[in-house]
Amino acid sequence: MKPVVALLGRPNVGKSTLFNRIVRSRQALVDDLPGVTRDRHYGDALWEDREFTIIDTGGFLSEDDDYFASQIKEQLTAAVDQADFLVFIMDGRAGLSPYDRDLADLLRKTEKPVFYLINKIESHRQEDELGEFYALGIDRFYQVSAEHGIGVGEFLDDLVRDFPEPGEIEEDETAPIRVAIVGRPNVGKSSLANRLFGEKRVVVNEKAGTTRDAIELSVVHKNQEFVLVDTAGIRRKGKVREKLEKFSILKSLKSLDDCDVALILxxxxxxxxxxxxxxAGYAEKRGCGAVFILNKWDLVDKEEKSEKEFLKDLRYMSKFLSYAPALTVSALTGQRCHKILGLAAKVYGEYCHRINTGTLNRIIEDAVYREEPSLHKGRRLKFFYATQVAAKPPCFVCFVNYPNAVHFSYQRYLKNQLRQMIPLSLTPIRLYFREKTGKIDFSGKTKETERIRKKKSRITSKRQKLRKEQSRKKRQRDKNQAG
Structure with missing residues (x-):
């Protein structure tokens, strides 16, 4: 296992900024508003050929100071228990806080190595004003600026010194299935993530907008690893005014770009x-697999609206996602939640499917034979051959003589034939049309054979014209003799 490092501190000391600096990406949301981070956020980092996992945590406060303080403290305690190394971050601009003292007392009770950082130090004048921090009884502080990278390298050099050598860590080469949990605010995304994870991993509250960042959870189900991404709720654009919420929604949409399967709650x-x-349209547009999760089914009056009627309405409103399976669950009670990951794995299996080129061409040939496409400007639309060019999702290219003449209804017909014959009933399909490149067509005629056929056709045409001309001259001679 890779070493685990947890970043701790009160709100707005720069934990998420340092997290982004170490993992070298903007995974964690950063804002001047205190309390942006509420859940544990994990990232993979590399320094001096040493790999490790880093955890960004919510700001430490007493339970009376913040609506989410008690749940954030639970997440922070879990991070401390899981971590091998602890990094306590303080704010060099704001000075020593009573919360810093409380957290320092808490960390003294653990036997794990603790590194003490004073952040936001960007000048020599600030360095001269740090005497109050020594009241904590700590000998060594690292003076850093996470925003500008000052002093971070020196701290990381000391941090990784006791890490295992690069060759000592074994990595699993099997790629996990990435599953994004998306939906409107307060539909139960975090509750479902906790249920699938098996413990209270992310903060859950009835207040809408509790989750602000995209939180990744690793789960193993039937020997298959999944990465669950709990995302912030996506509201209508007209209702989004705060800058922080806009960033949260952008992170949610980015999770759809990166996932294999989207659970639409x-x-x-x-x-x-x-x-x-x-x-649901965002998921369809991005080409990921999709599963409709109908949550809070335990609260629905079954006599007023049955499951069959509910699914009928869903299918009518989301015709563009007719291939996406649907499942009624209750994240609160766990009703049918055990089926979700198995269904996601089934969708993923079709999402990655590849088909032999010969089989694909036979399917298209049979489809064209049963239902010929309409004429284009009086000319026949010919399908020469087809091939699969990509997976995730399956993408097919058909080479034809008039690519722009394939009507959308005929494209839908071909897609349905592919779904039935391969079969691909649970995944999106991309079907493209290109102009032919001289390859073999379905009738088996090569380019040379087609050239000979055209030449014979021209000769036949000339002979027919010659016969017509001879007949015309004979009629003219007969007419002159009669006169």
Missing amino acids: IDCEEGITDQDITI
Whole structure:
């Protein structure tokens, strides 16, 4: 296992900024507003050929000071228990805080190595004003600026000194299935993530907008590893005004770009809304696999609306995602939640599917034979051959003589034939049309054979014209003799 490093400190001391600096990406949301981070956020880092996992945590406060303080403290305690090394970050601009003292007392009780950082130090004048921090009884402080990278390298050199050598860590080469949990605010995304993870891993609250960042959770189900991404709720654009919420939504949409399968959560108690369908459209546009998760099914009055009626409404409103399976669950009680990852794995299997070129061409040939495409400007539309060019999702290219003449209804017909014959009933399909490149067509005629056929056709045409001309001259002679 790779070493695990946890970043700790009160709100707004720069933990997420340092996290982004170490992992060398903007994974964690950063804002001047205190308390942006509420959950544990994991990232992989590399320094001096030493790999390690780093955890960004929420800001440490007493339970009376913040609406989410008690749950954030639970997440922080879990991070401390999981970590091998602890990094306590303080704010050099704001000075020593009572919360710093409380957290320092808490960390003294652990036997794990603790590194003490004073952040936001960007000048020599600030270095001269740090005497108050020595009241904590700590000998060594690292003076850094996470925003500008000052002093971070020296701290990381000392941090990785006791890490295992690069060759001592074994990595699993099997890529996990990435599953993004998306939906409107307060539909139960974090509750479902905790249920699938098996413990309270992310903060859950009835208040909408509790989750602000995309939180990744690693889960193993039936010997298959999954990475669950709990995302922030996506509201209608017209209702989003705060800068922080805009960034949260952008992170949620980025999670759809990076995932293999999207779990689209719908609140059954509220019913299917236009925003639910809009979010489903985001998943369809990005080409990821999709599963509709109808949450809070335990709160629905079954006599008023049955599961069959609910699914009928869903299919009517989301015709563009007709291939996406749907499952009624309750994240609160765990009803049918054990089926979700198995269903996601099944969707992923089709999402990665590849088909033999010969089989693909026979399917297209049979489809064209049963239902010929309409004429294009009086000319026949010919399909020469097809091939699969990519997976995730399966992408096919058909080479034809008039690519722009393939009607959208005929494209839908070909897609349906592919779904039935391969079969690919649970995944999106991309079908493209290109102009032919001289390869063999379905009738088996080569380019040379086609050239000979055209030459014979021209000769036949000339002979027919000659016969017509001879017949015309004979009629003219007969007419002159009669006169």
